Amino acid sequence: MASELFEKFKQVYEKAKEKMGDEMATWNKVFQFEVPGLEPFYIEFKAGEMKIETGKHPSPLATLSMERDVMEKILNGELDAMAAFMRGMMKITGNVMETVHLRKMFEVVKE
Numbered sequence: 285m286a287s288e289l290f291e292k293f294k295q296v297y298e299k300a301k302e303k304m305g306d307e308m309a310t311w312n313k314v315f316q317f318e319v320p321g322l323e324p325f326y327i328e329f330k331a332g333e334m335k336i337e338t339g340k341h342p343s344p345l346a347t348l349s350m351e352r353d354v355m356e357k358i359l360n361g362e363l364d365a366m367a368a369f370m371r372g373m374m375k376i377t378g379n380v381m382e383t384v385h386l387r388k389m390f391e392v393v394k395e
Contacts, residue, residue, distance in 0.1 A: 286322045286323065286325065286338070289319075289322070289352075289355060289356070289359065290325075290336045292356075292359045292360070293327065293334075293336060293359065294334070294336070296359060296389060296390060296393050297334045297389065299392075299393045300388075300389040300390075300392050300393050301332075303392045303393070303395070304388075304389070304392055308329070308332065308389070309331070309332035311329035311330070311332075311385065312329065312330050312331075313328070313329045313330075313345050313382060313385060314326055314327070314328045314329075314341050314343070314344045314345060315327050315344055315345060315346055315347075315348060315382075315383070315386060316340065316341050316344035316346070316347040316348070316378075317347070317348050317349075317355075318347060318348070318349040318350075319349075319350060319351065319352050319355055320351060320352070321352060322352065323338045323339070324338070324339060324340050325337060325338045325339070326339070326340070326341040326344055328341070329385075344378060345378055345379045345382040345383075346376050346377065346378035346379050346380060346382055346383050347376070347377045347378055348374060348375070348376050348383065348386075349374065349375045349376075349377075350368065350373060350374040350375070351373070354368055354373045354374060358374075358390060359390075361390070361393065361394040364387075364390075365383075365386065365387045365390055366387055
């Protein structure tokens with residue numbers, strides 16, 4: 285279920301926020317996600333908070349498309365997001381450079 289993925293995203297965010305602190309408080313970013321079998325959803329970072337909404341955002345910085353198992357492996361720290369992108373397991377359209385922030389969030393949680 286999508287709710288399990290959303291919960292995992294929230295857990296990753298909270299752990300990353302503990303380690304990254306003020307840096308994440310300055311983020312004002314929206315990332316759209318497209319995962320086959322799930323309704324499109326987006327993650328918005330604003331004023332030190334993160335919210336996940338279903339549907340399509342009118343102006344995301346980037347759109348990330350991947351299979352559900354790829355997303356789960358990234359969220360669980362079993363697969364590096366950059367490796368998934370380089371291997372063609374994840375497609376990114378829009379501002380690819382901004383997705384470095386998402387990768388950093390996943391990286392600090394693994395440490």
